[in-house]
Amino acid sequence: xxxxxxxxxxxxxxxxxxxxxxxxxxxxxxxxxxxxxxxxxxxxxxxxxxxxxxxxxxxxxxxxxxxxxxxxxxxxxxxxxxxxxxxxxxxxxxxxxxxxxxxxxxxxxxxxxxxxxxxxxxxxxxxxxxxxxxxxxxxxxxxxxxxxxxxxxxxxxxxxxxxxxxxxxxxxx
Numbered sequence: 001x002x003x004x005x006x007x008x009x010x011x012x013x014x015x016x017x018x019x020x021x022x023x024x025x026x027x028x029x030x031x032x033x034x035x036x037x038x039x040x041x042x043x044x045x046x047x048x049x050x051x052x053x054x055x056x057x058x059x060x061x062x063x064x065x066x067x068x069x070x071x072x073x074x075x076x077x078x079x080x081x082x083x084x085x086x087x088x089x090x091x092x093x094x095x096x097x098x099x100x101x102x103x104x105x106x107x108x109x110x111x112x113x114x115x116x117x118x119x120x121x122x123x124x125x126x127x128x129x130x131x132x133x134x135x136x137x138x139x140x141x142x143x144x145x146x147x148x149x150x151x152x153x154x155x156x157x158x159x160x161x162x163x164x165x166x167x168x169x170x171x172x173x
Contacts, residue, residue, distance in 0.1 A: 043157035057128035065127035103151030110147035119144035
């Protein structure tokens with residue numbers, strides 16, 4: 001009577017083949033899920049940053065703005081009241097790099113200038129006045145949309161700021 005311990009080569013090859021098939025099915029789904037999760041995280045962080053700017057403007061009784069750029073966006077106190085971020089003059093509260101969200105970018109297919117923003121003047125971003133209402137660079141009530149997309153352009157999230165100061169996230173795709 002033989003005492004066989006362990007697995008035969010055929011059993012091992014069968015298990016490896018099954019795991020390979022399962023991995024081939026699961027990995028593309030996982031990659032898509034991760035891309036969409038990064039997009040959702042970026043949209044939530046933009047939303048939170050806008051809320052933070054709004055709250056800081058009320059708390060400090062000063063204008064607080066967000067300027068979106070290709071590589072990052074900056075939350076700042078607009079001390080000279082020109083509705084634009086001036087490095088060295090305006091106090092930076094926080095800088096958030098887009099590189100923190102792999103595969104996420106401003107959607108260049110959207111926005112007036114292909115910059116992913118629909119503010120009155122996207123170069124200036126948006127500023128919240130001391131009453132918590134958004135303002136544009138000409139002093140009127142501001143509003144706009146930040147368009148974010150994932151690396152495969154299959155899903156888009158938008159963060160919308162209304163003239164009443166309401167901020168919301170919308171998902172498409």
